[in-house]
Amino acid sequence: MTTDTIIEIKNLKTYLGDAWIHKGLNLNIKKGEILGIVGGSGSGKTTLLRAMLGLLKPSSGSIEVFGQDIVNASYEKLLEIQRRWGVLFQGNALFSSLTLLENVAFPLCEHTTLDTQNLEELALLKILMTGLPADAALKYPAELSGGMQKRAGLARAIVLDPELIFLDEPTAGLDPNTADGFDELILNLQSTMGLTIVIITHDLDSLWKIADRVAFLGEGIVLSVAALPELIKNPNPMIQHFFNGPRGRAAEEIHEKEKK
Amino acid sequence: MSKENLVSYDANTQQLSCQGDWDLQHFSSIHHALEKMHWPNEGKLIIDGQSINKLDSAGASLLVHWKNTLKNKGINVELAHFSKDHEALVNFIEKELPKKIQLPKEKKLPRLAAIGKATIQQYQEIKEYFAFIGLLTMDALRLMRQTKTVRWSSLAAVIYRNGYNALIIIALLSLMVGIVIAYQMAVQLRNYGANIYIVDFLGLSVLREFAPLITAIMVAGRTGSSYTAQLGLMKINQEIDALDTMGVTPSDILILPRIAGLFIALPLLTIWADIFGVFGGMIMANNMLSITWYDFLHRFEQVIPTRALIIGLGKAPVFALIISSISCFQGMRVEGSAESVGKNTTKSVVLAIFFIIVVDAFFSVIFNKLKL
Numbered sequence: 001m002t003t004d005t006i007i008e009i010k011n012l013k014t015y016l017g018d019a020w021i022h023k024g025l026n027l028n029i030k031k032g033e034i035l036g037i038v039g040g041s042g043s044g045k046t047t048l049l050r051a052m053l054g055l056l057k058p059s060s061g062s063i064e065v066f067g068q069d070i071v072n073a074s075y076e077k078l079l080e081i082q083r084r085w086g087v088l089f090q091g092n093a094l095f096s097s098l099t100l101l102e103n104v105a106f107p108l109c110e111h112t113t114l115d116t117q118n119l120e121e122l123a124l125l126k127i128l129m130t131g132l133p134a135d136a137a138l139k140y141p142a143e144l145s146g147g148m149q150k151r152a153g154l155a156r157a158i159v160l161d162p163e164l165i166f167l168d169e170p171t172a173g174l175d176p177n178t179a180d181g182f183d184e185l186i187l188n189l190q191s192t193m194g195l196t197i198v199i200i201t202h203d204l205d206s207l208w209k210i211a212d213r214v215a216f217l218g219e220g221i222v223l224s225v226a227a228l229p230e231l232i233k234n235p236n237p238m239i240q241h242f243f244n245g246p247r248g249r250a251a252e253e254i255h256e257k258e259k260k
Numbered sequence: 261m262s263k264e265n266l267v268s269y270d271a272n273t274q275q276l277s278c279q280g281d282w283d284l285q286h287f288s289s290i291h292h293a294l295e296k297m298h299w300p301n302e303g304k305l306i307i308d309g310q311s312i313n314k315l316d317s318a319g320a321s322l323l324v325h326w327k328n329t330l331k332n333k334g335i336n337v338e339l340a341h342f343s344k345d346h347e348a349l350v351n352f353i354e355k356e357l358p359k360k361i362q363l364p365k366e367k368k369l370p371r372l373a374a375i376g377k378a379t380i381q382q383y384q385e386i387k388e389y390f391a392f393i394g395l396l397t398m399d400a401l402r403l404m405r406q407t408k409t410v411r412w413s414s415l416a417a418v419i420y421r422n423g424y425n426a427l428i429i430i431a432l433l434s435l436m437v438g439i440v441i442a443y444q445m446a447v448q449l450r451n452y453g454a455n456i457y458i459v460d461f462l463g464l465s466v467l468r469e470f471a472p473l474i475t476a477i478m479v480a481g482r483t484g485s486s487y488t489a490q491l492g493l494m495k496i497n498q499e500i501d502a503l504d505t506m507g508v509t510p511s512d513i514l515i516l517p518r519i520a521g522l523f524i525a526l527p528l529l530t531i532w533a534d535i536f537g538v539f540g541g542m543i544m545a546n547n548m549l550s551i552t553w554y555d556f557l558h559r560f561e562q563v564i565p566t567r568a569l570i571i572g573l574g575k576a577p578v579f580a581l582i583i584s585s586i587s588c589f590q591g592m593r594v595e596g597s598a599e600s601v602g603k604n605t606t607k608s609v610v611l612a613i614f615f616i617i618v619v620d621a622f623f624s625v626i627f628n629k630l631k632l
Contacts, residue, residue, distance in 0.1 A: 096597030114288060122287075125321050128356045142596030161284050161316035192352045193317060194345065 004031045006164055006196050007052060012061035014047055021047045022058070023220030031163075034190060034197040036207045036228075039217030040242065045200045046090070048217065049168055052198070053087060054078060065164070083111055086157030090168040092149045094141040094156070100127065101137040104156045111160060123159060130155040131185060147178040151185070158189060167199040171206050183209045204243070204251035216242070267293050274300055279311040282319025290319065294326055302334055310341035320346075320353040327354075385593075392589045396519070399511040411517050418521025422483040423528060429482075430475055434533035437470055438462070438540025446548040455549040458541070459556055463564040466537035467572045473620055475533045476579035479526060480612040484587035487518055488608040491591025492601040500592070510592070519584040526580035527573050534572065567632060575623055582619065583612045 007029040014022040021044040029035050037045050050056040052063060054070045063070045065081055073081065086107075094103050105123035108114060114122070127137055130151040141149055150170060157165050170186070171179040183206045190197055190210075201207060207214060208228060215225040218238045224231055232243045232252065242248065266286060269276050276297075282290060299305075307323070309315075327337045339350065369377060403410055445458050491514060494500050500510050538560070545551040590608035594600050 097599035108284075112284060112287070118287065118291065121325075122284075122318055122321065125317065125353070125357055129317070129352075140597065158317075161318060188352070192345075192349045 005029070006031045006066060007198070008062075008064045009048075009052070010062045010064075012048075012051065012063065013059045014044070014051060014056070015059045016047060020220055022051075022061075024061070025217075025221050027215055027222050027225065029196065029198060031196055032194060033212040034186070034199060034210050035225075036211035036214040037198065037200045037217060038202070038207065038214055038242065040238070043217040044220065045217055046168065049166060049198075049200055053085075053166065054081075083160060084162055085164040085166065086160065086162040087166045088150070088153045088157045088168065088170055090172070092141070092153040094149060094152055096141055099138050099140055100132075100144070100152050100155075103141065103152060104159050107156065107160050123155075126155040126159045127152070129158075129189070131181065147174050147182070150174065150182065154182075154185070154189075158193070158195075161193065162195070164196045164198070167197065167201075169201055169203075170199065171201060171203045176205075179203060179206060182206075186210055204248055205254065208251055208255035266290050267297075269297055271298070271300070273306075274303060275306045275308055277308045277311070278323075279313070281314045282312055282322070283314050283316040284318040287318045287322065290322055294322065299330060299333070300335065304336040304338065305330060306338050306340050308340050309343070309346055312342070312346060315346045315349060317349065317353060320349045321357060323350055324354045324357050328357075388593070389586075389589055392592070393585060396511055396515060396585070399509060400516055403512065403516065409512065411513055414513060414517035415521050415524075418517050419525045422479065422486075422522060423525030426479065426482060426525075426529060427532060430478060430529050430533050431536045433478060434466075434471055434474055434537040435540040437474055438466060438537035438542075439544050441465060441470065442541035442544035443548070446544060450549060455545075455551060456555070456559060458545050458549060458551070459559040460563045462541040462545070463538065463560055464568055466541065467534055467564065467568040469572070469620075469624075471533035471537050472530050472572045472575045472579065473616070474537075475526065475530045476576065476583065476616045477613055479522070479529065479580075480583045480587075480616060481609055483522060484583045484612045485605050485609050487584065487587035488591040488594075488605045489601055491515075491588060492594030492604055495592060495594045496596065496598075496601070515588045515592075518588060519581065522580040522584045523577055526583075527576040530573055530576040534569065571623075571627060571632060575620065578619060578623075579616050582615050586612045586615065 005028050007027070009025060009027040012022045012025040013020065025044075025048070027048075037048065039045050047056065051058050052065065052070070054073065057071060061071075066084060068077055068081055070078070070081065094100075095106065098106065101120065101123055104126055105119050108119050108122060112119075124134065124137055128134060132148060132151050132155065136144060136148060136152075141152065144152065154167075154170070157167075167186070171182050174182060186197065186199075187210055189195060197210075199206075199211065211228060213225055214228050214231050216223045216231060216234075216236075216239050218236075223236055223239060224234050226234070231239065232248075234240070243252070266280050266282070267276065267278050267290060280286070307327070312319075327339075330337050339347065342350065442458060442462055445461050446455075449455055449458055449461075491500070491510075494514070500514075503510050503513065542553065542556050545556055546553065587608040590604040590611075594604050
């Protein structure tokens with residue numbers, strides 16, 4: 001394992017329900033990159049994420065995060081790793097009984113010994129960094145729109161200044177403008193805070209915009225990992241089918257135009 | 261890394277040197293070190309970031325915070341020798357961090373106002389409850405006219421889940437209650453040699469009071485809570501809204517079958533509880549007072565009027581309506597969060613049991629006046 005690899009997945013096999021979801025999957029994620037994970041529905045993207053987070057024990061294979069084996073990690077080891085990453089779940093997973101500020105301050109509260117004032121200041125800073133207005137801080141998640149909930153989820157994911165964040169479908173269900181704004185936000189955070197970002201998405205526009213490399217999941221393995229312009233030239237029929245639909249083309253064209 | 265090494269200030273050159281890891285882990289120590297610093301009152305101050313090892317947004321926010329504070333004191337602050345990444349981060353934070361953070365604090369109502377507010381809320385809830393009952397009645401009347409749309413399968417499912425599946429627990433519970441009552445009575449009756457009167461006492465108390473009450477309380481805990489939680493979660497998932505937009509009112513498919521199902525199931529469960537309650541008493545009578553099965557049943561037939569059974573059973577449908585209407589109402593009142601599901605479920609069970617007992621007391625008084 002080289003020093004600039006942050007996640008290394010070797011020969012991962014997962015058996016769920018009545019099927020093999022992953023059949024010997026290999027993937028390396030480098031430090032400082034934005035890696036997109038794509039694939040058709042049911043190709044095991046979310047399962048892969050859950051395995052990387054240690055929420056699901058794979059049937060066999062190894063997953064190393066920050067050079068530590070996560071599959072068989074002890075409680076202390078896992079805690080140490082968990083402090084270094086942040087996760088934005090698909091459904092935001094904000095705690096519905098806490099206000100936004102309490103939600104964002106929660107990891108700080110658990111993992112640091114800061115006093116209340118500093119705690120609130122830092123949490124509020126993160127809320128503002130994600131582009132939410134300050135007066136949203138005292139609202140409950142149910143009172144916020146979908147886009148604002150996503151931002152709040154992101155604020156909570158970055159509050160411990162992690163080195164690595166996982167985003168599960170961050171732009172799903174957002175209107176195009178908000179989704180664009182969210183992409184900008186992710187890029188901005190990545191450049192200023194030097195994050196490594198693993199992003200699962202169906203949004204081809206945001207893939208073109210933010211992903212350095214894209215891993216395509218299919219048939220239980222990673223069919224290909226490459227920068228997007230390279231990936232779409234891959235002759236594999238699944239990849240071609242995925243990117244060469246009308247939407248894929250449109251996203252590509254927009255990207256081409258923007259580059260010029 | 262110790263405190264002194266993170267930040268040091270040279271008063272002669274008015275230069276603040278920052279070193280090491282300016283991150284969340286060292287936030288508190290840096291914060292304290294900076295607060296203890298003897299700052300100059302005027303002039304120019306240079307913050308040197310050359311030997312900062314690691315800077316994260318927490319550290320950067322501290323830096324920006326002090327930079328702003330010093331600026332307000334009239335000191336010229338300059339950042340020097342920061343690496344490009346660190347400078348970018350500081351600038352980014354500086355842009356985002358508001359000059360003054362003022363969070364509106366939650367206002368606390370004075371006690372009297374709080375009581376008033378709670379009263380109004382309660383009043384509103386009662387009004388809403390009656391509106392709910394009214395709506396259900398209208399829906400039920402409409403359904404009665406068009407029996408084709410009655411959901412027999414949902415009704416059967418409700419009876420199965422809340423009646424049939426509760427048989428074992430109800431049987432066990434009423435058997436215990438029967439045993440306990442008979443045991444306590446037996447001790448007293450034996451003193452007077454009035455052994456055989458246990459049949460009178462036990463029969464009347466179980467049939468009239470204990471079986472209906474115990475069953476209703478058990479069902480309120482078992483079924484009432486499940487109604488509230490189910491409907492509440494469906495409400496959060498917008499399933500209720502989905503039904504509404506499909507032209508199926510929630511009362512048709514969700515609420516009325518539940519109410520009707522319990523209306524049928526609870527009296528049946530009460531008979532079941534009657535049987536086991538009396539049976540439990542019979543066991544104790546046999547054991548402690550040597551009353552044979554035959555004697556017991558023979559006297560039971562003579563002294564217990566059918567009226568006692570009917571009065572007990574007659575209360576069950578009323579209890580069923582109380583349980584199901586309160587729990588469905590609380591389920592439909594769930595708003596937004598998981599917390600609200602929990603709160604309303606508690607409320608539904610507590611209110612249901614409360615009103616069961618209140619109504620039972622009313623019944624006792626009324627039956628007494630009617631000399632039943």
